[in-house]
Amino acid sequence: MIGIRNGHLVDPVTGLDEIADILIEGNTIRQIGPDLDLSQADRVIEASGWIAAPGLVDTHVHFRDPGFPWKEDILTGAAAAKKGGFTTVICMANTSPAIDTPERLRANLARGQQTGIHVLQTAAVSVGLRGETLTDMEALAAAGAVGFTDDGIPLMDEALLREAMERAAALDLPISLHEEDPAFLASPGVNQGAVSEHLGLGGASALAEDVLVARDCMIALATGARVVIQHISSGNSVKVVRAAKAMGAHVYAEATPHHFTLTEEAVLRYDTLARMNPPLRTEADRQEILRGLQDGTIDVIATDHAPHSAEEKARPFAEAPSGITGLETSLALGVTVLVRGGILTMSELIDRMSRRPAELYHLHPQGLTPGAPADLVLFAPDETLCEGKIVYEA
Ligand code: DOR
Numbered sequence: 001m002i003g004i005r006n007g008h009l010v011d012p013v014t015g016l017d018e019i020a021d022i023l024i025e026g027n028t029i030r031q032i033g034p035d036l037d038l039s040q041a042d043r044v045i046e047a048s049g050w051i052a053a054p055g056l057v058d059t060h061v062h063f064r065d066p067g068f069p070w071k072e073d074i075l076t077g078a079a080a081a082k083k084g085g086f087t088t089v090i091c092m093a094n095t096s097p098a099i100d101t102p103e104r105l106r107a108n109l110a111r112g113q114q115t116g117i118h119v120l121q122t123a124a125v126s127v128g129l130r131g132e133t134l135t136d137m138e139a140l141a142a143a144g145a146v147g148f149t150d151d152g153i154p155l156m157d158e159a160l161l162r163e164a165m166e167r168a169a170a171l172d173l174p175i176s177l178h179e180e181d182p183a184f185l186a187s188p189g190v191n192q193g194a195v196s197e198h199l200g201l202g203g204a205s206a207l208a209e210d211v212l213v214a215r216d217c218m219i220a221l222a223t224g225a226r227v228v229i230q231h232i233s234s235g236n237s238v239k240v241v242r243a244a245k246a247m248g249a250h251v252y253a254e255a256t257p258h259h260f261t262l263t264e265e266a267v268l269r270y271d272t273l274a275r276m277n278p279p280l281r282t283e284a285d286r287q288e289i290l291r292g293l294q295d296g297t298i299d300v301i302a303t304d305h306a307p308h309s310a311e312e313k314a315r316p317f318a319e320a321p322s323g324i325t326g327l328e329t330s331l332a333l334g335v336t337v338l339v340r341g342g343i344l345t346m347s348e349l350i351d352r353m354s355r356r357p358a359e360l361y362h363l364h365p366q367g368l369t370p371g372a373p374a375d376l377v378l379f380a381p382d383e384t385l386c387e388g389k390i391v392y393e394a
Pocket of ligand 1: 152153178275276277306307322
């Protein structure tokens with residue numbers, strides 16, 4: 001048995017927000033309350049000053065397995081997740097080959113079971129992520145897919161997308177979308193604006209996201225599908241999602257830690273390390289993302305953890321791959337930018353990082369309660385990471 005003494009329990013599922021002890025037996029929470037008798041525990045963790053919360057859930061990670069294990073694989077990805085407080089992650093399907101058959105899906109789920117956390121898997125919407133033919137979504141759901149996505153690539157065929165949404169709705173699974181219309185991408189990875197001009201790059205216009213978000217909100221409304229707008233980056237897109245929700249569409253949005261923390265200027269400082277799709281945008285966009293997180297328009301914080309090798313990131317900006325890691329820093333950025341910044345309470349942060357993502361993917365979170373799985377995170381909210389280095393400037 002494990003005892004946790006004097007932790008600050010913050011659990012949006014049960015509504016707990018108090019100092020208490022926890023007694024864990026095997027994989028199950030046995031007791032919660034003040035001044036528990038922890039004498040039977042084999043190990044007692046002194047958690048005063050720490051927060052105990054339900055394990056974090058990241059609905060958007062790239063573990064590069066199969067195809068690119070030098071960037072990340074399921075074991076190293078899960079290790080990063082554990083470091084960051086995540087006990088459940090949902091892997092994207094843009095591997096090589098893509099996760100577009102039940103066999104590939106099952107192989108990844110089996111590998112995930114060796115990690116000690118819940119590694120769940122989405123399936124591709126289209127065969128080979130080519131946007132031409134839909135996968136056997138029913139067979140993939142039966143094999144354990146938790147949702148469908150061609151993340152990394154937009155779906156440009158509206159009729160195909162409508163059918164995919166109808167099938168996802170019939171399966172009651174989410175379909176999540178990468179929203180960048182190539183018509184408005186002169187060059188990906190950097191916002192089209194002052195910084196792209198300075199660097200002599202064409203840049204990716206916010207319009208590329210806005211037009212697809214508007215289109216897909218309307219298809220979502222027509223089909224009743226549960227549609228997730230992935231890694232929202234543009235302020236206008238946040239406003240469109242807000243309006244679509246008000247109209248009754250089952251539209252959900254993810255915000256990444258990088259989009260709520262940084263702006264396009266980061267590209268001048270961090271070069272290719274700040275290259276991602278969709279790109280970092282302006283302070284006005286970031287402010288609208290913060291408003292969206294605050295008023296619930298943005299439902300979940302998801303990292304889009306997308307590792308690449310140092311060699312690839314060392315290439316010139318236009319030739320480097322897009323993507324940034326996030327699993328190890330997401331919670332710290334949430335605490336620093338959102339909680340200390342007065343945007344969310346700690347309980348709301350845990351809500352956007354655990355309860356809501358779990359509910360969106362039907363994971364039935366039970367929270368911190370006797371009889372529930374001991375699926376929790378302990379963290380020190382006041383600890384300073386990377387001492388001596390400036391990692392974030394308010
Ligand atoms: O920057 C990105 N990198 N955005 C995506 O949507 C995909 C990801 C990747 O797979 O590297």
